[in-house]
Amino acid sequence: MNKHKIFSMAFASVYPHYINKAEKKGRTKEDVDTIIFWLTGYNNTDFENILKNKTDFETFFNEAPQLNPNVSKITGVICGYRVEDIEDPLMQKIRYLDKLIDELARGKSMEKILRT
Template sequence: MAKHRIYTTSFASVYPLYVAKAEKKGRTKAEVDQVISWLTGYGQEELNTQLEKQTDFETFFAEAPMINPSRALIKGVVCGVQVEDVKEPTLREIRYLDKLVDELARGRAIDKILRK
């Protein structure tokens, strides 16, 4: 079975869409970065490096310094799919990120988004 095309998509090409979605709803780029950092363990410099390198999603998650173990608490639907039901690990990580950005854009409190 062929890999989904999102694996080879540059994270840097989707990142501005995440930021735009959040900003459209009154949130900030810093909050998007905070959510990404919480999920992946990337610091701001490391995140900027990944964006500059045009890293694809598969590599972005494979090189993540520390995937947050609390991500399993993320539940819900993204693009009509229950994130917790996604079997392929990398695609599940991508869906987790999508869900976190959705929650941010919907105005959910940052502490709840970060599962505190």
């Protein structure tokens, strides 16, 4: 079975698009980072290394310190798929992040985005 192309893409190549999407809607890079850290358990130092080393998405998620225990609360449609129904675990994690960034860009409060 062929791996999806995004699995081997550098996270650093997509990260600016997340920031751009958020900033177009009046949100900040710090908001994007907060979401990424909440979802993955990374801290700022580790995250800077990921960007500098051009770590791919597969490694980014496989080596994440701890996927947030509230990810099961992330539901809805992203790219035409219900995130809770995506069977590939890695693709599901990527889509969780996409969904959270979409919610940020749509103006949801951080409390709702972070499922607190």
